[in-house]
Amino acid sequence: MYQSKWRIIQSNHGYTLLESLFSFVVFVLLSQVLLLVVFWIKQMDTTFLTREHAQWELFVQDVQSFFINVEEVKISNQSQTLEVFYKNPYESVKLNRSGDVLRQLINNQGNIPLLVGVDHTLFDWDGNFITISVKFQNGMEKERRFFVQTDTK
Structure with missing residues (x-):
């Protein structure tokens, strides 16, 4: 009490x-x-989900839109540059790495960063498929294969 x-x-x-x-x-x-x-x-x-996973998925969504109404695809610079030409003769998109940034050039003008923190990039063209391999600075590697319907005349 x-x-x-x-x-x-x-x-x-x-x-x-x-x-x-x-x-x-x-x-x-x-x-x-x-x-x-x-x-x-x-x-x-x-x-x-790390930051790189989210960046990669956004990059894949952006790149997928590049492969519509494609006439020709070129890979140059020891598989370091991908160039996509469209049916409209005045349009093209180029993807290449500058420093640690994978960037997009439209009609060889401007630099739009698509993916940041990239250590190594490799493009591969196999028939109707484009394979993009990326190694990030933290060691994580990502790869995606895209189907591209080109105009075969």
Whole structure:
């Protein structure tokens, strides 16, 4: 029930060894659970989607739109440059790497960055398929194969 403060102060009952052991066990268990949660979140962060994964998927969406109404495809500079010519004779798109940026040139004008943080790029033309391989600066490698319907006259 109610005890006055004076009685609590003069009481010889204090914090016992059993209470301190119980507090220590609870602290250790909670710290272990907290460590597990932190490691799980860190693993999920690296497993699901890194910045490069998101950039790569956006790049793939952009590049897929380049392969519509194509007349001719050229790969030059030891498979480092991809040039797409369209049925309209005044239109072309060129993809090449400058530094760590994979960029797009439209009609050989302007530089539109498509992918940043690129260490190495390789383009391959095989019949109706273009394969784009990219190695990022963090060592991650991505590759995608695109179907291109060209005009065969």
